Amino acid sequence: MKAKKFPKWAAAVAVLAAALILILFFLQKLLMPKYMSDIVEGNLVEEYYQETTDHEVVFVGDCEVYENFSPIEMYRDYGITSYIRGSAQQLAWQSYYLLEDTLRYETPKVVVFNVLALKYNEPQSEAYNRMSIDGMKWSGSKIGAIRSSMTEKENMLDYIFPILRYHSRWSELSSEDFRYMFHKDKLFHNGYYMRVDVRPAEGFPEPEILADYTLGSNAMSYLDKMRRLCEDRGIAFVLVKSPSLYPYWYEEWDQQIADYAEKYGLDYFNYEKMADEIGIDYNTDTYDAGLHLNLSGAEKLSKYFGKYLTETYDLTDYREDPEYKQVYEEKIQFYEEMKEAQYEELEKYGEIISY
Amino acid sequence: MLFTSYSFIGFISAVFILYYVLPKKCQWPLLLIASYIFYFIASPSYLIFIAATTVSTYLVSRKLENIKTEQDAYIKENKGKITRDEKKAYKAKMKGKQWKWLLVCLIFNLGILAVLKYTNFVIANINGILEAFHSTNELSFVNLILPMGISFYTFQTMGYIIDVYRGTCKAEKNLFKLALFVSFFPQLVQGPISRFHDLAQSLFEEHAFDTKVVSYGLYRILWGYFKKVVIADRILTAVNEIIQNPEVYQGGFVFVGMMFYAFELYADFTGGIDITIGIAQTMGITVTENFRRPYLSKNIKEYWKRWHITMGTWFTDYIFYPISVCKPMLKISKFSREKFGDGVGKRVPVYLSSFVVWFTTGIWHGASWNFIVWGLMNFVVIMISQELEPLYRKFHHRFQVKDKKWYGAFEIIRTILLMSAIRMFDCYRDVPLTFQMFGNMFTHFDITAFTAEAFLGLGLTAADYLLLFICLIIVVAVSLTEERKGSVRNLIYASPAVWKYLIFGVMILVVIVFGAYGIGYDQSQFIYNQF
Numbered sequence: 001m002k003a004k005k006f007p008k009w010a011a012a013v014a015v016l017a018a019a020l021i022l023i024l025f026f027l028q029k030l031l032m033p034k035y036m037s038d039i040v041e042g043n044l045v046e047e048y049y050q051e052t053t054d055h056e057v058v059f060v061g062d063c064e065v066y067e068n069f070s071p072i073e074m075y076r077d078y079g080i081t082s083y084i085r086g087s088a089q090q091l092a093w094q095s096y097y098l099l100e101d102t103l104r105y106e107t108p109k110v111v112v113f114n115v116l117a118l119k120y121n122e123p124q125s126e127a128y129n130r131m132s133i134d135g136m137k138w139s140g141s142k143i144g145a146i147r148s149s150m151t152e153k154e155n156m157l158d159y160i161f162p163i164l165r166y167h168s169r170w171s172e173l174s175s176e177d178f179r180y181m182f183h184k185d186k187l188f189h190n191g192y193y194m195r196v197d198v199r200p201a202e203g204f205p206e207p208e209i210l211a212d213y214t215l216g217s218n219a220m221s222y223l224d225k226m227r228r229l230c231e232d233r234g235i236a237f238v239l240v241k242s243p244s245l246y247p248y249w250y251e252e253w254d255q256q257i258a259d260y261a262e263k264y265g266l267d268y269f270n271y272e273k274m275a276d277e278i279g280i281d282y283n284t285d286t287y288d289a290g291l292h293l294n295l296s297g298a299e300k301l302s303k304y305f306g307k308y309l310t311e312t313y314d315l316t317d318y319r320e321d322p323e324y325k326q327v328y329e330e331k332i333q334f335y336e337e338m339k340e341a342q343y344e345e346l347e348k349y350g351e352i353i354s355y
Numbered sequence: 356m357l358f359t360s361y362s363f364i365g366f367i368s369a370v371f372i373l374y375y376v377l378p379k380k381c382q383w384p385l386l387l388i389a390s391y392i393f394y395f396i397a398s399p400s401y402l403i404f405i406a407a408t409t410v411s412t413y414l415v416s417r418k419l420e421n422i423k424t425e426q427d428a429y430i431k432e433n434k435g436k437i438t439r440d441e442k443k444a445y446k447a448k449m450k451g452k453q454w455k456w457l458l459v460c461l462i463f464n465l466g467i468l469a470v471l472k473y474t475n476f477v478i479a480n481i482n483g484i485l486e487a488f489h490s491t492n493e494l495s496f497v498n499l500i501l502p503m504g505i506s507f508y509t510f511q512t513m514g515y516i517i518d519v520y521r522g523t524c525k526a527e528k529n530l531f532k533l534a535l536f537v538s539f540f541p542q543l544v545q546g547p548i549s550r551f552h553d554l555a556q557s558l559f560e561e562h563a564f565d566t567k568v569v570s571y572g573l574y575r576i577l578w579g580y581f582k583k584v585v586i587a588d589r590i591l592t593a594v595n596e597i598i599q600n601p602e603v604y605q606g607g608f609v610f611v612g613m614m615f616y617a618f619e620l621y622a623d624f625t626g627g628i629d630i631t632i633g634i635a636q637t638m639g640i641t642v643t644e645n646f647r648r649p650y651l652s653k654n655i656k657e658y659w660k661r662w663h664i665t666m667g668t669w670f671t672d673y674i675f676y677p678i679s680v681c682k683p684m685l686k687i688s689k690f691s692r693e694k695f696g697d698g699v700g701k702r703v704p705v706y707l708s709s710f711v712v713w714f715t716t717g718i719w720h721g722a723s724w725n726f727i728v729w730g731l732m733n734f735v736v737i738m739i740s741q742e743l744e745p746l747y748r749k750f751h752h753r754f755q756v757k758d759k760k761w762y763g764a765f766e767i768i769r770t771i772l773l774m775s776a777i778r779m780f781d782c783y784r785d786v787p788l789t790f791q792m793f794g795n796m797f798t799h800f801d802i803t804a805f806t807a808e809a810f811l812g813l814g815l816t817a818a819d820y821l822l823l824f825i826c827l828i829i830v831v832a833v834s835l836t837e838e839r840k841g842s843v844r845n846l847i848y849a850s851p852a853v854w855k856y857l858i859f860g861v862m863i864l865v866v867i868v869f870g871a872y873g874i875g876y877d878q879s880q881f882i883y884n885q886f
Contacts, residue, residue, distance in 0.1 A: 009566045016856045020863060126874055153874060157361050171818030206386060228800045
């Protein structure tokens with residue numbers, strides 16, 4: 001019997017489709033923003049997948065975690081292995097899905113969530129969404145993060161095929177886009193974004209009077225989801241509010257979190273109120289006039305928080321573990337080299353330019 | 356559902372697949388369901404209006420057909436029994452009956468269109484008059500919805516019912532088939548205004564999958580998207596910047612805005628029609644062409660034979676001719692001939708009918724004086740051109756320039772400039788401002804509007820301008836090729852397979868990469884959707 005012939009046109013269409021997909025794949029890689037020399041925070045989420053060792057502590061949250069806690073410092077001081085899964089304006093639901101994503105790879109002993117993002121109850125900004133989500137590997141968690149984060153103008157297809165979102169970058173392509181198409185340099189220290197420069201705190205506008213101080217139900221539902229997720233996996237869940245002078249963390253919000261923590265037997269620390277005890281000096285420990293801590297401030301906070309973690313949870317001191325020791329020696333070296341480079345740049349230009 | 360939205364692309368892909376997967380007898384019912392879903396998604400309330408138009412037109416068309424059948428039967432039955440005069444009187448009586456039904460249908464459907472589209476325009480004008488007479492009374496505006504594509508489908512059904520009345524088209528027996536003719540989704544939003552006898556056959560017949568037909572349709576769709584999202588939606592930024600800030604952009608900028616708008620409207624409208632025709636073609640359906648390279652016209656009369664062709668022929672067939680030969684017009688013509696001679700007598704019915712045509716064309720485009728004046732400006736220019744025709748002929752004869760290439764180019768540029776200038780009424784917010792800006796273009800003309808800095812201040816980057824320039828070259832090249840050698844798609848299809856597929860692939864990539872869509876661009880509705 002003669003085998004049925006595959007129509008010529010169908011074969012041609014198949015070849016055309018394959019070629020098109022391949023070209024579109026390369027174009028997509030080219031057109032997606034690389035965040036290597038500008039807005040480097042866009043790489044925070046993606047960098048996690050390069051990790052070769054597990055972590056006993058995982059931080060989730062916004063800029064108040066990835067700029068204020070130094071995992072390398074905690075390792076150096078206490079042998080704690082930790083990682084920050086944070087990104088710019090990371091909303092509560094994004095933290096939940098990033099935590100869910102993290103738990104696909106490892107099960108830490110402690111999860112620390114910075115509560116500032118709970119003030120947002122609805123999706124905020126497409127640009128920040130992309131920085132928080134684009135770097136995630138595809139999974140149910142990523143789909144959940146997209147669905148919960150999309151603003152009115154966004155579309156799931158733009159996330160599935162980022163070329164549809166970034167196609168307009170054709171006119172602003174630079175050599176960086178070609179250089180980092182398939183490989184990116186490491187920029188962070190277990191999710192910590194280092195800044196060594198100093199800009200003393202300045203005055204901020206008076207806090208706005210709000211019509212309603214109740215934290216949004218949507219945001220709080222994701223806090224609850226994070227708590228339950230940790231509970232189900234036997235992970236301790238800790239709430240923190242990082243030290244910062246702005247944006248304001250209202251007393252009413254603080255009380256709601258304190259009540260929540262009490263209700264479920266969680267630890268909650270508002271480090272804004274404990275800045276003196278930690279040793280934070282807003283004249284020397286912030287790089288942007290009081291919004292975020294610089295390296296000096298982050299190391300002080302990490303030392304303080306690391307002590308609490310070691311004393312409270314049964315964490316392993318990995319400083320003597322040969323496997324971890326080797327990995328972290330490299331990380332410390334990178335940490336020190338970047339510190340050095342930033343100081344050099346600061347001396348040379350009076351400001352940090354490359355980081 | 357915008358033609359340029361992902362949901363629309365998903366929608367047509369699903370319809371396309373089902374169209375060829377389902378048994379062939381399901382093809383036209385599928386299109387009807389798809390059309391109503393498309394309309395339902397736009398707004399469920401729209402369905403009432405399109406359904407009312409469809410059902411009323413169906414019932415009246417059946418009635419007209421029945422009257423005709425009754426008439427034929429009577430004449431056949433009484434062949435030889437009635438005199439010629441009796442037969443004539445009977446026919447006139449039946450035609451009168453038909454006329455009454457036709458009138459009912461036209462008034463009903465035009466009434467829906469008039470109430471929904473023009474009520475607030477009338478109120479605004481009454482208020483204006485009251486204000487002019489220092490009256491403190493003011494009528495309140497009413498909140499009315501304007502169903503998507505109502506001007507298009509109302510005119511399409513009016514054309515159909517008039518054709519049935521005239522006997523040039525048989526009344527469709529199947530209500531659902533008529534419903535599909537009225538609501539066929541690709542052409543619902545911006546036309547073309549199809550005739551039943553042009554569209555019906557290919558719309559209702561069964562189609563087998565034909566790679567050539569489908570490829571032609573896909574090329575056409577891609578070409579449409581190229582014009583819409585790469586050109587029109589990109590240049591839109593600069594056009595809006597200029598026309599929305601007339602106090603800032605004056606003199607030379609008005610000229611720039613005028614020309615940019617001409618390019619935008621062309622790419623937008625012809626692009627949309629390409630998508631419409633292309634979608635229909637992928638399903639084996641032939642939709643009437645609406646454009647024939649209008650910017651290669653050498654005079655305004657020719658331009659209107661190449662631009663929005665189906666609208667032009669609709670107004671000619673259903674307004675111009677009936678008015679030209681109606682009894683009052685014949686009386687006016689006779690009177691003018693007697694009073695002012697043959698020349699005037701011949702012109703009066705033509706000019707009066709043209710006036711009505713251009714007035715209605717204007718108001719059909721939108722409930723605003725801008726559109727009415729735009730229509731009347733077309734009328735004025737066409738009439739002047741017609742009056743100057745002998746002068747042109749003398750000039751051409753005297754200087755022998757008619758066959759010169761440079762003169763042809765001059766005529767094309769002149770027509771483009773003229774049409775672009777008239778189209779300024781589309782752009783500025785009211786008629787006085789449009790006239791003011793037209794004058795301003797000359798009185799405040801300043802060369803600085805043509806510097807790189809000035810162009811970059813219009814919201815487009817140098818890369819955008821470079822891209823637009825390349826696109827302009829492509830569009831001109833394609834138009835010239837089609838003018839000389841016929842369809843470019845025929846040329847592509849006749850080329851080696853590699854080229855065929857390469858061009859197809861490149862078109863997809865160009866639309867995806869260079870299209871002005873998604874975040875950062877405001878997805879814009881097709882300009883003609885509003886009509």
